[in-house]
Amino acid sequence: MQTYDFVIVGSGSAGSVVAERLSASGRHSVLVLEAGGSDRRFYVQMPLGYGKTFFDPAVNWNYRTEPDPGLAGNADHWPRGKLLGGSSSINAMVWIRGHPADYDSWAAAGNSGWSYADLLPAFKAIEDNQAGADDWRGVRGPVHVTDCSADVHPLTRRYLKAAEQAGLPFNPDFNGATQEGVGIYQISTKDGRRMSAARAFLRPAMKRTNVRVEMNALATRILFEGKRAVGVEYEQGGRTQTVRAGREVIVSAGSVNSPQLLQLSGVGPGNHLGGLGIDVLHANENVGRNLQDHLGINYTFRARTATLNQLLRPWWGKALVGMQYLLLRKGPLSLSMNNAGGFFRTDAGEARPNMQLYFQAFSTVIPKSGERPILTPDPWPGFSIGLSNCRPTSRGEIMIRSRDSRQYPQIVANAYATDHDVAEMLAAVKFVRRIAAQPALAEFIEEEILPGPSVTSDDDLIQDFRKRSGTVYHPVSTCRMGPDPAKSVVDARLRVHGLGGLRVIDASIFPENISGNTNAPSIMTGWKGAEVVLEDSE
Template structure:
């Protein structure tokens, strides 16, 4: 029997995949199939903003660990990546930031990505954005992605922003406006007190389109080829192997870890590595799985003198009260994304744009594997990371078996410049906690404790406690050099009928959270695919 046919097969139902499924199926004559390895986003914690704290491990993630990190005390660091419809936008901390125009101008002017300057891609940010507060030249109000201010930031978040100002980091009401630097409360992808993931914003409203098919629980074995043309996808759903035909294009949207894995399983990647695993080479592209770039975050944690943070809601009677507030009024701590406040600032004041980002959490130990305070007490956390790390890592196959997880090596702190900037972030974090507005609530900074004083001790602390910030990128980068995998139209070099559209195509990491930039990439890709650009 001939395989089922579609015009477009989208491999991966994350942020980019949901955008493309919506935009490409706007043409009622285009048959669109979206394949997602994970399940539906039916778990209630996905939709509660505070649920992020429970989403960094468990059934909605792949369960990756890195290989031992040579420059981070040989630790195998948990590496949460989503395995659910909506991808990272269904489990992230809902922080909405874009980066600065210079990030995108670098893509266009220095990295061979014609058409990707900020002025050329700004309209796609605006098209995606449904901001309920901000408007004007920098914001959209009618887009599918709901963006809002937190209704009532936690008192500790307000104290954090005041402490930043006391340290000389000015207040910034809009990190996505003309100026990024400063401190403030993050805008979030929350709409009507619920998470607005790409699945909620883009996919759910169009699920009744007869030309759109969405399948979950689909593990992709490979992309099929006739010569150098992609012809379809082979995948397993349940215990059944399916093959589907793509009459126009296969578009791979499986993220910076999943996409290079699928490409290599399909015979596209470094030829020698493919042959090691007995995979026939369709196209020798040495850049597939190379250039992995991620933000290496380091947390500091303080114990408070009283129950002033979200930690008090770990107690049963407070948890009941919080649940009642949320279900009755859509407010209270359950409506918090936990990572409420933040800042963009400088380790190196000679830089033209910030080189550090901070995330303030109105609680301690919210994420799996992060240091916490003694049980029964309350705490706060401040995470910082180098915005444009110079270290580069890899994604490699562990096996030719599609069910086996790949080898993920971010090579954190592999470049000596990164540890210097990272340590400055930790020192500034400590200084923020020592300012009057926060210090009056702080009993003691527990991580790092008072024994950490010298540069070497700060470096040791960062190597022991640093972690991913969930922003892997650049493993199938766009560009024109020998390590580029896709061109400026996101078409895979040397092949026909196949594109890649996700954070893996970023030629360099954006200096911010990566969900909004990934959605922008997909919005632009949808126009390129349809010939509307």
């Protein structure tokens, strides 16, 4: 059995960072086990290519939730990255940290070292921001953050003006002095290519002699001696293999796979594991529970002017943008589908924004089999204004179904399970219509396509967003961090309560969800997690 100082399960947004930072000094040997394959694929590297990876089983776990009463009985599609870089290799690349108060609430709950002031140096060190350095932003870090303001579709400016007319201030940087307002999203790309965690962190680390990455290696069980983790069992090429961790096992498999692996290893809700015939090594009712996610919906409009639909759909348009991308790494294919967006409060009494906006200068009402039709939008000019909730109060869970590590776990999202979540989404969709009705945008709208002008009453609006809402791919908190073992899975040092040699470092440790996209906070968690591992290893 081979031995490494650290065995990391998962090469995603956090795991890639952990591998790079733990190996940087050359003093520690690191093994990374990745269930998927390489990120060196054209549609992974091309930013707008994530429409092609949205259902692709070669790079995507393609999870589905249980039919959800809160979503009118629909079973939601949950894409999660299954390749180097994890979900950072298939996401929409919007670079948002979250509101400072999100992290201050983490610290106030007893998680020392996790306030915004504590984490700001990490966020700045991670970034190479095209806009330059200031009190909030960093440069010369591993992750290049691109300013897209010169490249967005002209209709985007109309959206921004309409949102200002609806009462929201223009915000040049959602990660700067304040989060509230509307503006153009910065994205994690460089030179027209996706800046995934694999590109920024893991690929450089793989050049070191003290780092080994095993792809297509599915971790099946954490190995223990007594209550201490000492290694990992994994399957690769039809064979079961084991590897020993001389210092620690670090689980960075994400909010679905991290609790799954712990449960398969006998760490989790005792009655549930025992009922599946799994020996309970350490009972903890929180493993897989406290699931939180952001839910989103689009309002789609037929436009009186050309949108990206007229460029991305016809063969000649595809040829034009394709050549523009291949030759110059410019154009629509080099951007995210979300050109702009913003944050707002559905009630003036809210202390900070509780809703996020997205603007897409194209529409995808007509589905396309096998992919998200980003690259083949509707045949008529259209655009969408989307939104998602920032801090929903509904909670779900992720539980294994059997002892078989290849069987997908049961995901109970429990969407819109509280009156609070329903009420704020109702207020939010009404505000989307208010933006669309402003002069700057209204003159360019021929009609509302979805949900349509006949949907006006509160009951009908609620019924509509239950039918059409879905995840915006930000599941967190299934191995939540906290000081009390009765209410959490890991402590503030990300050590699993009650066990030795084992940490969880990824978005599953978030005590509560953050206000915005979760990729930047996941990368920060990897940075912070590696920092505490190194401190504790001295």
